[in-house]
Amino acid sequence: MDPVSVNILESTMVSICREMGIVLMKTAYSTIFSEANDFTCGLANMDGDLIAVADYCPSQIGGLPLLVKSCLREIPVSEIEPGDIILHNDPYRGGLHTPEHTFFKPIFVQHELMGFAVAIGHVQEVGGMVPGGFCGEATEIFHEGIRVPPVKIKKRGKDNVEVWKLLLANVRTPRTNFGDLSALIAAVDLGEFRTVQTIEKYGKASFAETVKDLLDYSERRMRAELRAIPDGIYRFKDDIESDGVDEGRTYVIEVEAHKLGDEIIIDYYGSSAQAKGPINATLGVATSAAYNAVLHMTDPSIPRNSGCFRPIRVLAPPGTIVNVDYPGPEVGGNTETHPRIVGTILGAMADAVPNRTMAAEGGTHSNFVFGGVDADTGDYFICYDIAGVGWGGRSFADGNDGVDSINGNCRPTPIEVFETRFPWRVEFLAFDIDSGGPGKFRGGVGYTKQMVCLNDEVTCSQMTDRHRFAPWGLNGGKPGGLGATLILKSGSETWQNVREAFGKKSTSRYSNIIMKKCDRIRLVSPGGGGFGDPKDRDRSLVLNDVVQGYVSPAAAEREYGFKDK
Amino acid sequence: MKFSENGLYIERYIKCATCGILIYENCDQKALTVENVTYCSRWCVDWKNARDARRSVSSQKEGRLRRS
Numbered sequence: 228m229d230p231v232s233v234n235i236l237e238s239t240m241v242s243i244c245r246e247m248g249i250v251l252m253k254t255a256y257s258t259i260f261s262e263a264n265d266f267t268c269g270l271a272n273m274d275g276d277l278i279a280v281a282d283y284c285p286s287q288i289g290g291l292p293l294l295v296k297s298c299l300r301e302i303p304v305s306e307i308e309p310g311d312i313i314l315h316n317d318p319y320r321g322g323l324h325t326p327e328h329t330f331f332k333p334i335f336v337q338h339e340l341m342g343f344a345v346a347i348g349h350v351q352e353v354g355g356m357v358p359g360g361f362c363g364e365a366t367e368i369f370h371e372g373i374r375v376p377p378v379k380i381k382k383r384g385k386d387n388v389e390v391w392k393l394l395l396a397n398v399r400t401p402r403t404n405f406g407d408l409s410a411l412i413a414a415v416d417l418g419e420f421r422t423v424q425t426i427e428k429y430g431k432a433s434f435a436e437t438v439k440d441l442l443d444y445s446e447r448r449m450r451a452e453l454r455a456i457p458d459g460i461y462r463f464k465d466d467i468e469s470d471g472v473d474e475g476r477t478y479v480i481e482v483e484a485h486k487l488g489d490e491i492i493i494d495y496y497g498s499s500a501q502a503k504g505p506i507n508a509t510l511g512v513a514t515s516a517a518y519n520a521v522l523h524m525t526d527p528s529i530p531r532n533s534g535c536f537r538p539i540r541v542l543a544p545p546g547t548i549v550n551v552d553y554p555g556p557e558v559g560g561n562t563e564t565h566p567r568i569v570g571t572i573l574g575a576m577a578d579a580v581p582n583r584t585m586a587a588e589g590g591t592h593s594n595f596v597f598g599g600v601d602a603d604t605g606d607y608f609i610c611y612d613i614a615g616v617g618w619g620g621r622s623f624a625d626g627n628d629g630v631d632s633i634n635g636n637c638r639p640t641p642i643e644v645f646e647t648r649f650p651w652r653v654e655f656l657a658f659d660i661d662s663g664g665p666g667k668f669r670g671g672v673g674y675t676k677q678m679v680c681l682n683d684e685v686t687c688s689q690m691t692d693r694h695r696f697a698p699w700g701l702n703g704g705k706p707g708g709l710g711a712t713l714i715l716k717s718g719s720e721t722w723q724n725v726r727e728a729f730g731k732k733s734t735s736r737y738s739n740i741i742m743k744k745c746d747r748i749r750l751v752s753p754g755g756g757g758f759g760d761p762k763d764r765d766r767s768l769v770l771n772d773v774v775q776g777y778v779s780p781a782a783a784e785r786e787y788g789f790k791d792k
Numbered sequence: 793m794k795f796s797e798n799g800l801y802i803e804r805y806i807k808c809a810t811c812g813i814l815i816y817e818n819c820d821q822k823a824l825t826v827e828n829v830t831y832c833s834r835w836c837v838d839w840k841n842a843r844d845a846r847r848s849v850s851s852q853k854e855g856r857l858r859r860s
Contacts, residue, residue, distance in 0.1 A: 300816055319805060320793075320814065496843060510812050542839070545807035553805050 228433070228440045236429065236437045237530050240279030243421040244268045247346060247414040248281050254413050256406030258648060259351045259611045262640040266348035268414055270422060271295050271331070273304060273340050276533035278438050285522075286565050286634035287323060287347040289515030292533050294329045295345060297321030298377040309335040310384030312412055315377045316353075318368070318509045319553050324561035325371045326353050326360045326611075328408070330380070332415040336426045341434065344418025346411045351596070351611040352404055354397040356738060358609045359596025361690040363471040363736030365505040365556035373397040381412070399598060400609050442534030449535040450489035452525040456579050460485050463575035464497075465567055465587075467548070468695040470504030471559075471736030477696075478502055478548050480564070482571045486579065493517040493572060494542040495549040504736065505690065507551035508560035508568065513543040516565045519634055520572035524583040559594070559690040559736065565634040566590040567692075570619075577701055582622045586664060586756030587698035589616020589673055591710060592632050594690040595750055597742075601650060602683050610649050613637050614750055617663050617671030617707050619698065620758030625768075626671030626707075628777070629658060629752070650682035659751065660779050662708030664700045665786035666757020667764050670707040672777055673752035680742045687740050689725075693753040694735040704757030705786065710735070717745035761786045793817060810836035 247268035252261055259265045267287035269280035275296035280288050297320045298313055307313075315321075316328045331345040353372030356362040365371050373394065380390050394408070395401040426434045460483060467478040481497035501507045508516070521539050522531070529535050543550035549568065551557045566588065573584040593614035601608050613635065618626035631637045642653045656676045664670035689712060697706035712735065714728040715721070724734040731737040742748060769789045772778035783789040794804040794817045806815045809829045822833045831837045 297814070300819070492839075494839075494843070510807075510814070513812070540811075542810055542836075543812035545809065545812045550807070550812040552807070553802075 228437045233437055233441050233444060236434070237279065237441050239425055240270050240422070241281060243418055243425070244270060244279055244281035246421065247344065247418045248283050250417050251346060251348065251410050251414040255410035256403045257351050258640045258644060259349055260407060260410060262644055263613050263637040265613070265635070265637045266346065267291065268418065269345045270418060271343040271345055272438060273342055275299050276442065278342065278442065278532050280531050282636065284636055285519050286512070286515055286561055287327065288531060289518030289536070290323045290511040291345055291347060292536070293321040293511050293514055294347065295331055295343060298331070301377045302379070304340060307333050307340065308383050309333065310381065311379050312381035312415060313377055314375055314380040314390070316375045318374070318551070318557045320376065321511050323509060323511045323515070324558050325368070325374060326350050326558070327561060328411065330411045330415050332419045334419050334422045336423055336431055339431065341426055341431065342422065344415040344422060346414040346418070348407065348411050349611070350404060350407055352398045352400045352609045354399070357596065357688040358399055358598025358686055359611050359688060361558055361594045361596045361611070361688055362505060362738045363688055363690045363733065364738040365558065366472055366503050367556055368554045371505065371556055371558045399607050403609070441530060442532055445530045445532050445534030446537045448529040449525060450538050452529070453486065453491055453538055454489040456486050458487050459579060461575040461579055463571050465571045465574065466696055467506060467564065467567060468692065469733045469736060470502035470506045471733045472504035473502070474732040478506065480548065480567055480571045482575045484572060484575045490538040490540065491521065492540045492542065495547065496542065496544055498544070499548045501546055501548055501551050501555045505556035506548065506559045506564055507555050507557045508549050508564040509557055510543055510550045512561050512565050513549040513568060514541045516568035516634065517541045517572060520569045523569070523573065523633070524576060524580055562592045562594055563590070563690060563692045566632045569633050581702065584701070585621045585626065586619030586666065586670060586701035586704050586758045587707070588618040588626065588633055588671070588755045589693060589698060589707065589710070589753040590632055591616060591692040591753065592635055592637070593750055593752055595687065596689070597685050597687040599682055599685045608649060612645070613639055614676060614752045615639055615674065616752045617673045617754035619701065619755040620664065620666045620668035620670050620704055622668070622758060625669045626663065626755035628663070628671040629674045630671070650680065650685065651678040652681055653678045654747070658777065659708060659754065660776055661782045662754030663777060664698065664705045664707035664755060664757035665761035665782070666700055666704030667759025667761065668704070668757065669764070669772065669777070670698065670700070670704070670755030670757045673708055673710065673754040675749060675751045677747060677749045680744055680746045683744055685742045687742055687748070688738045689736065691735045698753055698756040700756035701758050703760040705761065707754035707756045710753040711749070711751040713749040713751070715747040715749070717743060722749065762788055806830055808832035808836050810840045
């Protein structure tokens with residue numbers, strides 16, 4: 228097929244995926260969809276290969292093909308009919324983590340299956356030990372909520388009522404969940420409708436041929452990018468500070484990247500055995516993280532589909548922190564371990580492509596979740612609140628300030644929406660001075676959000692990171708600032724971490740602390756590591772940092788040798 | 793994966809020891825067992841052997857360096 232036709236079809240399909248996302252954002256009930264955009268919408272061919280995707284949540288993009296292919300192993304194409312919608316969230320069958328629900332709908336044109344419309348979304352309430360899904364102290368999958376193997380939630384266009392009842396009986400907020408799941412269904416309905424229109428416009432044979440050419444084109448582009456990277460074996464290790472259960476023990480992510488010709492093999496051999504606590508990644512996460520890292524190092528104009536993943540092979544030994552075995556807990560693997568895996572791969576490849584990697588970013592989404600019964604309405608509320616972090620400095624620019632971690636691309640919920648929906652008042656939200664790692668190119672700064680509880684009781688849990696191990700610098704850059712979670716109980720004048728305030732093992736991963744009316748919580752997100760020697764930083768940039776409040780005068784003198792006259 | 797006879801639940805998850813991908817009993821024709829360890833393909837067996845050899849040489853080198 229000619230390149231113009233391939234490009235037109237690719238753009239059309241990406242537009243369909245974007246529109247699916249807009250439908251999902253506009254129709255969902257919870258803020259994790261409507262504000263944070265924690266979802267991905269894509270199209271797959273009948274083999275489960277990704278053929279188009281919109282730029283929503285990267286952690287789900289690379290995982291999409293494995294998810295769909297895993298489902299098709301259990302519900303074969305021969306058993307799929309028009310109007311069916313398949314639901315799945317099983318972490319051990321290609322899933323990413325329990326909250327991540329995948330919906331896909333077959334696209335039939337004149338009785339012939341042409342592909343699938345796919346929506347993956349983070350459903351904030353899944354039952355289990357804690358309101359909001361992130362149980363920082365889980366030791367088995369059953370603590371983390373309901374696990375759904377591939378099932379048809381719709382059969383030939385009609386609700387499978389038994390599946391709905393089973394799902395909604397196992398969550399704290401059935402009405403909200405019904406709304407969010409229906410929004411995901413609306414997204415795949417629209418994806419199917421628009422794709423059928425597109426195929427009818429171009430013809431089935433032409434569509435199939437063009438999609439095949441598109442995947443081959445992406446593969447060629449990716450192979451050309453990889454060919455330009457020097458061959459070699461590149462290694463890096465990074466440590467994770469805690470699993471929430473065995474506090475004080477550290478866990479290693481080890482990467483050996485074999486770059487040979489136009490292919491790359493990412494081998495995680497040597498990574499720690501799986502943890503007791505919920506920081507384990509699934510195979511889907513380990514695969515997606517490898518794709519994510521390679522996409523960060525290569526030309527962003529390469530169409531994102533399974534074609535560009537073909538030259539990337541991922542080896543994730545089972546029973547390790549990068550490929551959890553049943554029934555190990557895993558909810559933090561998709562949010563916390565994923566960015567750490569990406570950072571470890573980027574660290575390994577820094578020797579090969581220094582201009583395309585970066586120092587460590589904050590590597591956490593904060594994952595502050597809470598729930599309770601609203602004293603005014605009597606309704607059960609739940610929220611999954613995401614925070615931004617500082618990103619690592621690069622060879623050509625400072626790190627991003629206060630944006631969602633590398634695998635999220637999500638938006639923190641605006642204060643106005645947050646305060647309207649939930650019983651907290653945000654007292655301040657501000658960038659943290661000196662939290663960006665010093666460097667020729669400074670790490671991005673993190674921020675602090677402080678809020679006061681307005682409800683009689685709110686049950687809070689968190690799955691975050693970087694309270695002990697700071698994001699590392701690169702090429703002489705220095706580490707970024709640490710994160711923290713601090714509590715000020717009503718009537719007290721002393722801020723405490725959750726270990727001091729509630730006797731929890733870990734300060735960063737904990738479950739079910741009870742905040743009472745007028746208690747305060749302060750969520751501090753980490754900054755990014757710096758890139759290059761701070762002494763080489765342009766003086767005008769240091770001055771601007773001081774003027775803008777990113778760097779204090781004392782740090783400017785200490786780290787950069789800068790004295791403001 | 794090994795399903796129960798009635799197909800309603802999973803009795804055992806089987807993964808490739810090298811790449812970690814799920815192996816479906818009676819479906820994955822390329823899967824093989826070497827020294828009681830299951831792999832999804834010959835490629836994964838060869839990779840494991842090559843990695844072991846590489847690491848063995850590497851550790852011997854490190855040993856010599858430490859001694860010197």
